[in-house]
Amino acid sequence: MELLKVEGLKKSFGRTDVLMGIDFSLQKGEVLAIIGSSGSGKTTLLRCLNFLETPNEGKITVSGHAVYDSTDKKRKSAKEKRENQLKFGLVFQSFNLFPQYTVHKNITLAATLALKNTAKKEKMTGAQKAAALAEIEAKADRLLAQVGLSEKKESYPCQLSGGQCQRVAIARALALDPEILCFDEPTSALDPELTGEVLRAIKSLKGGDRTMVIVTHEMEFARNVADKVIFMADGVIEEVGTPEELFGAPKSPKLRAFLQKDKDI
Amino acid sequence: MFSSLSEWFSKELPAIGERFVNAFLPESAEEFMTIAESLWSGFTTTLELFALTLLFALPLGLIISFGSMSKFKPLKYLMKIIVWIVRGTPLMLQIFIVFFIPGIVFNNPIFKQDRFLAALITFVLNYACYFSEIYRGGIESISVGQYEAGQVLGMTKAQTFFHVVLLQVIKRILAPISNEVITLVKDTSLVRVISVIEIIKVAERFSSQGLLWPLFFTSVYYLVFNGILTLLFGYIEKKLSYFRS
Numbered sequence A: 001m002e003l004l005k006v007e008g009l010k011k012s013f014g015r016t017d018v019l020m021g022i023d024f025s026l027q028k029g030e031v032l033a034i035i036g037s038s039g040s041g042k043t044t045l046l047r048c049l050n051f052l053e054t055p056n057e058g059k060i061t062v063s064g065h066a067v068y069d070s071t072d073k074k075r076k077s078a079k080e081k082r083e084n085q086l087k088f089g090l091v092f093q094s095f096n097l098f099p100q101y102t103v104h105k106n107i108t109l110a111a112t113l114a115l116k117n118t119a120k121k122e123k124m125t126g127a128q129k130a131a132a133l134a135e136i137e138a139k140a141d142r143l144l145a146q147v148g149l150s151e152k153k154e155s156y157p158c159q160l161s162g163g164q165c166q167r168v169a170i171a172r173a174l175a176l177d178p179e180i181l182c183f184d185e186p187t188s189a190l191d192p193e194l195t196g197e198v199l200r201a202i203k204s205l206k207g208g209d210r211t212m213v214i215v216t217h218e219m220e221f222a223r224n225v226a227d228k229v230i231f232m233a234d235g236v237i238e239e240v241g242t243p244e245e246l247f248g249a250p251k252s253p254k255l256r257a258f259l260q261k262d263k264d265i
Numbered sequence B: 001m002f003s004s005l006s007e008w009f010s011k012e013l014p015a016i017g018e019r020f021v022n023a024f025l026p027e028s029a030e031e032f033m034t035i036a037e038s039l040w041s042g043f044t045t046t047l048e049l050f051a052l053t054l055l056f057a058l059p060l061g062l063i064i065s066f067g068s069m070s071k072f073k074p075l076k077y078l079m080k081i082i083v084w085i086v087r088g089t090p091l092m093l094q095i096f097i098v099f100f101i102p103g104i105v106f107n108n109p110i111f112k113q114d115r116f117l118a119a120l121i122t123f124v125l126n127y128a129c130y131f132s133e134i135y136r137g138g139i140e141s142i143s144v145g146q147y148e149a150g151q152v153l154g155m156t157k158a159q160t161f162f163h164v165v166l167l168q169v170i171k172r173i174l175a176p177i178s179n180e181v182i183t184l185v186k187d188t189s190l191v192r193v194i195s196v197i198e199i200i201k202v203a204e205r206f207s208s209q210g211l212l213w214p215l216f217f218t219s220v221y222y223l224v225f226n227g228i229l230t231l232l233f234g235y236i237e238k239k240l241s242y243f244r245s
Helices: A043-051 A079-085 A105-121 A126-146 A164-173 A192-205 A219-225 A243-248 A254-264 B007-022 B031-066 B071-087 B091-106 B115-139 B144-152 B157-194 B198-208 B214-243
Strands: A004-011 A016-026 A030-035 A055-061 A065-069 A088-091 A180-184 A211-215 A228-233 A236-239
Touching: A016 A043, A016 A236, A030 A043, A030 A219, A043 A180, A043 A211, A055 A219, A079 A088, A088 A164, A088 B144, A105 A126, A105 A164, A105 B157, A126 A164, A164 A192, A164 B071, A164 B214, A192 A211, A192 A219, A192 B157, A211 A236, A211 B144, A211 B198, A219 A243, A228 B091, A236 A243, A236 A254, B007 B214, B031 B071, B031 B115, B031 B157, B031 B198, B091 B115, B091 B157, B144 B157, B157 B198, B157 B214
Parallel strands: A030 A211, A030 A228, A088 A180, A180 A211
Antiparallel strands: A004 A016, A004 A055, A055 A065, A228 A236
């Protein structure tokens, strides 16, 4: 069964239709790259998956469980909303790190706050809470090592380069073990010489059963890292397939024109 | 008036000097000590009003700012109208109104016994409205990405506000808040209009007895206190300079 299934997703802002019926599915462990020119709806699609936008129509299913269904008018409880939210992780184009906290605290903050709530509800003992807290901290250390920033643990975001900030943001998203990790043009806000380190960090996450959805303008990267590529144009999926199919033998004229433009630069 | 400049120097200048000394300098150390003490007792009223106003107006301002940013239109416009009225009329007038209304409208002059309370209520409401606009500006200046980051990390709206946004807001609004706080110290002198005895009112009594220096000397109290506040705000600003947002 698919891990993620999106059916008939539609979204418009006022009179502008941004998504006009998106359907796709993703297996566990697959890496999906979404490409397309600006304004094609890639980012809106990603924001819909992460509940930052509410679609007008359609259905989003994760492991057979509907996290969004426009026909279901029943209001979801706060707990259910949070659970659905945490199935997805998102790395933003502009990082959105919390400037007043150290790198380490950026990664542990959300989990620590959640622990405080459960500790109160489930009446955890001091020792249980301390153990859970230690686990959160240890995990942050592991993730920082994974993105190669262990020595920056106590630094503040303003002391880091853009590439380092983005790697912290990746670690922060991973800390909550999302089933599907999304990237919204993760290198678009970076200087060209810094994109490499971020792309390498993302590439190193591939493997095992980590499922990722990456919106990107880096065609080479999409080609190398993705198992499946979606090309979007004007709010619809114009073409979908393996990287070899899309980059090797593009069928749609729009995709051919898009890839040509990329080569021309 | 004077036939020559030298005459002015020899006659008028010493007279000016004498008047100046009489106006500004106490006659004896004893006189100075007694009057400085009465002035201090007046200044404690000033300090009390200042501290209590801040204690209540700072949080109330936050509530009003949430109201004026509310998506619920009636609440939003109600708050905007209150802020308009409070900011649009003189504080002195507001003190009169709060003081007299219970007596005139309800035939129950509750503030006759406690004039200070009337002053405090007016100041809290007035300053909360000014603070609310400063808060609103600060809150709206925080990038939407910070809220979105909180949301995708599964944090509640309250957690995002108190643990992520608030400190960034405080850093941004520190300078305008320090302006308001220093203005508040001086605005407390208005409560004399309903006969609350604060430092200037005390000094005025001495000037009606022919002693002018106490009136001028009150400025020393204001200057020292505002100097301390300025240092305090500078300290907080420095404490928050470790991050950029």
